[in-house]
Amino acid sequence: MAAEVDAIAARIIPTNQTPGAREAGVVYFIDRAxxxxxxxxxxxxxxxxxxxxxxxxxxxxxxxxxxAATAEQQDEILRALDKDPSSSDQPFRPxxxxxxFFETLRQHTIAGFLIDxxxxxxxxxxxxxxxxxxxxPGHMFQPPFGYYDKDYPGWQRVAGDxxxx
Amino acid sequence: MTTGQTKYKTSDEVDFVIIGSGAAGGVMAKELxxxxxxxxxxxxxxxxxxSAFVHDEIKILREDLLTNHPExxxxxxxxxxxxKAKPQRAIAYGRCVGGTSxxxxxxxxxxxxxxxxxxxxxxxxxxxGFADWPITYADLEPYYTKVEWxxxxxxxxxxxxxxxxxxxxxxxxxxxxxxxxxxxxRAAHKLGWHPYPTPLAILSxxxxxxxxxxxxxxxxxxxxxxxxxxxxxxxxxxxAERTGRCEIRPDSYVYRIExxxxxRAVGVLYFDAQRNTHLxxxxxxxxxxxxxxxxxxxxxxxxxxxxxxxxxxSGLVGKYLMCNSHARAEGLFEHPLNDYKGFVASRVLxxxxxxxxxxxxxxxxxxxxxxxxxxxxxxxxxxxxxxxPRWGDSFKAALSHNFSRTMTVTSAGTSLPLESNSFSLDxxxxxxxxxxxxxxxxxxxxxxxxxxxxxxxxxxxxLDAAGVQKKWSQPIVEQQFALSLLGxxxxxxxxxxxxxxxxxxxxxxxxxxxxxxxxxxxxxxxQPTMTIQALAYRAADRITALAKSGNLGA
Numbered sequence: 001m002a003a004e005v006d007a008i009a010a011r012i013i014p015t016n017q018t019p020g021a022r023e024a025g026v027v028y029f030i031d032r033a034x035x036x037x038x039x040x041x042x043x044x045x046x047x048x049x050x051x052x053x054x055x056x057x058x059x060x061x062x063x064x065x066x067x068a069a070t071a072e073q074q075d076e077i078l079r080a081l082d083k084d085p086s087s088s089d090q091p092f093r094p095x096x097x098x099x100x101f102f103e104t105l106r107q108h109t110i111a112g113f114l115i116d117x118x119x120x121x122x123x124x125x126x127x128x129x130x131x132x133x134x135x136x137p138g139h140m141f142q143p144p145f146g147y148y149d150k151d152y153p154g155w156q157r158v159a160g161d162x163x164x165x
Numbered sequence: 166m167t168t169g170q171t172k173y174k175t176s177d178e179v180d181f182v183i184i185g186s187g188a189a190g191g192v193m194a195k196e197l198x199x200x201x202x203x204x205x206x207x208x209x210x211x212x213x214x215x216s217a218f219v220h221d222e223i224k225i226l227r228e229d230l231l232t233n234h235p236e237x238x239x240x241x242x243x244x245x246x247x248x249k250a251k252p253q254r255a256i257a258y259g260r261c262v263g264g265t266s267x268x269x270x271x272x273x274x275x276x277x278x279x280x281x282x283x284x285x286x287x288x289x290x291x292x293x294g295f296a297d298w299p300i301t302y303a304d305l306e307p308y309y310t311k312v313e314w315x316x317x318x319x320x321x322x323x324x325x326x327x328x329x330x331x332x333x334x335x336x337x338x339x340x341x342x343x344x345x346x347x348x349x350x351r352a353a354h355k356l357g358w359h360p361y362p363t364p365l366a367i368l369s370x371x372x373x374x375x376x377x378x379x380x381x382x383x384x385x386x387x388x389x390x391x392x393x394x395x396x397x398x399x400x401x402x403x404x405a406e407r408t409g410r411c412e413i414r415p416d417s418y419v420y421r422i423e424x425x426x427x428x429r430a431v432g433v434l435y436f437d438a439q440r441n442t443h444l445x446x447x448x449x450x451x452x453x454x455x456x457x458x459x460x461x462x463x464x465x466x467x468x469x470x471x472x473x474x475x476x477x478x479s480g481l482v483g484k485y486l487m488c489n490s491h492a493r494a495e496g497l498f499e500h501p502l503n504d505y506k507g508f509v510a511s512r513v514l515x516x517x518x519x520x521x522x523x524x525x526x527x528x529x530x531x532x533x534x535x536x537x538x539x540x541x542x543x544x545x546x547x548x549x550x551x552x553x554p555r556w557g558d559s560f561k562a563a564l565s566h567n568f569s570r571t572m573t574v575t576s577a578g579t580s581l582p583l584e585s586n587s588f589s590l591d592x593x594x595x596x597x598x599x600x601x602x603x604x605x606x607x608x609x610x611x612x613x614x615x616x617x618x619x620x621x622x623x624x625x626x627x628l629d630a631a632g633v634q635k636k637w638s639q640p641i642v643e644q645q646f647a648l649s650l651l652g653x654x655x656x657x658x659x660x661x662x663x664x665x666x667x668x669x670x671x672x673x674x675x676x677x678x679x680x681x682x683x684x685x686x687x688x689x690x691x692q693p694t695m696t697i698q699a700l701a702y703r704a705a706d707r708i709t710a711l712a713k714s715g716n717l718g719a
Contacts, residue, residue, distance in 0.1 A: 012556040018565065037228050075557065082555070089546040091226035091386055092257035093646065106556055107546065111223055114541035116383075119221040132561070133568040135505055135541055139220065141380040145507060146344035146569070147500035155324060155342070155362050158354055 001049055002027055007067035008052070009109040011074050018132045021109050025125035029112030030105075032121055041104055048081075048101025055080050078102065171412045175443045179203040180712070182433055182447035184419045184462065187264020188694045189681040189701040190453035191397025192316075195404045196705030197451075198411035202712065205412050205445055206405075207435055209458075210260035212415035213267075213398075218388030222542045226386050231268050233260045238596045240603040242645055246585050252594060255605040256647050258455050261388075262415055263398030265455065265648075265694070270385040270509040270538065271366040271394055272692040273318045275309045275699075277329045278302040279519055279530075280689050290528055293610065294485050294582040298686045299658045299667045300703075302329055308699040308706075313364075315404075316698060317372055317395040320364030327359065327515040337369045339511075340378060344502035345572035346511030349535030352631035353514055363513045363534060366395035366695070375399060380507040385538045417443075420600055422450055422466040422475055422677065430677045436598055449676040449717050451669075451708070453701070456486070456650030456682035460588050461603050463654070463679075476654075476671035476679070481664055483589050485582035485655055487688035488647035490531070490609060492576040492617040494624035496633040497550070501569035504537030505544075510575075511535060517620060518690055529616030531578025531690045533624055537571070544568055550637050574627055576620035577691025581610040582652050609643050617641055649693055654683035668711065669704040676717050680704040 009021035009030070021027075034042050056066045056077045063069045066077060081102040089107075112123035114133065124130060127137045144150045173179055180202035183190050190206060198204045213231070224230045233256070241250035259265035279286065281298040289295065306329070312318065314336045322334040339362030342350070346363075353360040367389075368377045378393040392399040405411040416438035423444060425431045432446040452459045460483035464474040474482050513534040522528050539548045545564055548571055553563045586608065590601035618641055628636045657663025660672035669680045680701050682693055689696060711717055 013561050014558055016558060016561070018561075020561065033223075037223055078556070089543070090646075091543060092229070092232060093254055110545045111542050114545055115222055116220040119219065119223070121221065121223060130541065132565045133541060133544075134501065134503075134565065135568065136503075139379070139381045139383075141382070141506040143341040143343075143380070143507075145341075145380070146503035148344035148347045148498075148502060149342050152342055152347045155321060155339070155350070157324075158359075
């Protein structure tokens with residue numbers, strides 16, 4: 001199943017001018033995820049993958065595996081599965097049961113791409129996900145942080161405003 | 166005595182057993198132990214140290230390393246009492262030593278004078294339990310100052326013309342302005358509003374042996390690995406332990422307050438980590454378990470003489486739940502802000518703290534602030550404009566362009582106290598210990614929703630004034646998930662309309678005290694923790710005076 005998961009993840013976050021899910025080692029992250037925090041999703045993966053392969057064959061009769069399809073064909077297959085995400089996308093809100101396979105895999109792919117590379121879930125290999133989104137790798141930063149606070153002189157009272165109500 | 170060395174036997178009748186070690190429980194433990202009392206704090210969660218505070222979004226934000234676990238302690242939700250509640254996670258709170266103060270964003274502005282007497286000014290609001298507090302801002306002012314100096318708050322006094330009077334400046338200057346804060350400040354000035362540096366319970370300078378903020382960027386939801394966030398864990402709990410009179414006992418899940426035949430609390434029953442049960446004896450009980458678990462514990466402690474739960478002669482235990490009202494407007498700018506660096510919010514404004522109901526057509530008031538509270542993973546899930554593809558090249562392109570260029574203007578405001586909004590015991594669902602689960606009933610008052618819609622329009626105006634390239638809002642819907650858990654054992658002078666008196670003593674049981682978000686009579690305008698801690702300092706003074714004058718009875 002690993003080659004198929006890898007192929008799907010590579011369409012969710014493709015490798016183009018910059019690294020994608022593949023370079024971040026997302027497939028290995030998902031492997032660990034299904035053995036740890038997402039062990040309850042194993043059945044969803046098995047069943048979802050079977051459905052995905054069936055849809056692949058149905059849409060493209062000559063294609064017997066998702067990973068063997070072209071990128072354009074893969075995107076079309078995934079679009080057919082990407083329905084009704086009805087997922088939790090917020091902290092502290094667990095997935096409702098019955099969440100669909102594609103959305104689960106999408107969220108796992110994103111986590112595997114963007115999680116702190118120091119996490120023992122070992123996603124975001126080499127910090128490539130953070131490079132892609134422009135997050136500096138450190139954990140200690142000094143101001144100025146960005147373009148708009150570069151020349152900021154510090155908080156000042158607006159001329160003419162009363163000091164206090 | 167070194168930290169963590171004090172141990173009591175469960176058969177030792179300590180002066181106080183405190184349930185919960187969060188914002189209120191931590192302060193209570195520090196104050197009562199410093200005042201010479203023997204104190205046991207029972208905390209249901211683990212005693213985690215700073216080394217456990219990783220930046221792992223899955224462990225922290227998905228797997229609840231620091232928070233109540235929805236499978237072990239599930240809850241149910243419904244909008245109105247007429248509905249049958251369904252299992253659905255509706256609350257998150259810190260479940261570790263330090264409680265929610267470990268993972269909060271640490272916004273620490275004070276409530277204003279109006280919050281305590283607004284009912285008198287605005288008048289009755291039909292269908293609500295809108296009421297004045299039995300105490301005023303002036304009663305609480307010295308304790309707000311104590312929080313700022315002892316717990317550690319950074320800020321700039323007198324910077325907001327709307328701030329209430331204060332007896333002392335902040336002990337530390339504000340944290341640096343982030344790019345989002347500067348954008349917010351400049352735009353607000355164009356609109357004639359009054360932005361100021363957000364007061365934060367985060368150290369901007371070394372203090373009391375603690376490190377200042379290193380701007381790591383994993384703040385809201387996470388524990389601070391350098392102890393700069395002024396959680397109870399980093400600030401007051403070490404002080405309590407240093408007295409040699411306070412034991413913090415983690416992994417201790419209290420499920421019942423025991424009374425004797427005379428109706429006095431004699432101790433509390435709890436499960437230890439192995440789910441063995443114990444009775445910790447105590448002369449008095451102080452519950453600081455938060456606005457959900459405090460009423461739940463009272464309801465779980467029902468008995469023949471108290472069939473509706475302890476301290477519930479008013480019938481109001483668990484009722485008048487207020488969660489504050491919220492909205493978010495997001496903006497995308499031309500240049501990188503890199504607002505992922507640092508703490509969450511650096512500028513706030515209180516121009517809309519008191520809106521005139523005659524002019525706007527609804528009751529309420531609130532604050533706007535400039536913030537970035539996304540971690541990389543959650544930014545990818547919900548930080549992009551709603552018309553962005555959810556995967557593929559365009560998704561990746563938006564992610565890589567927007568992450569450093571996005572900021573949020575959040576609105577936080579009042580919620581009206583409705584008797585139908587409540588925590589109660591679910592009749593069917595049980596937690597992993599076999600105890601009835603929390604059932605939350607909540608539907609925002611229409612004015613609360615009108616308010617945040619109104620505030621969100623101001624937020625969008627502000628983003629326009631800032632020259633935003635693209636802006637969008639999260640849909641404003643009736644809330645079904647809460648982090649502010651307020652008002653469920655409200656304070657008052659009349660035992661018929663409140664659960665605790667102004668000393669935080671329950672009207673019904675002389676040696677049982679409650680202090681946390683449940684004590685609030687009104688919701689403030691969001692960010693209630695500062696006020697919860699000021700109440701805890703004041704309550705500890707009142708309880709100490711009662712104990713020393715022999716008024717807790719024997």
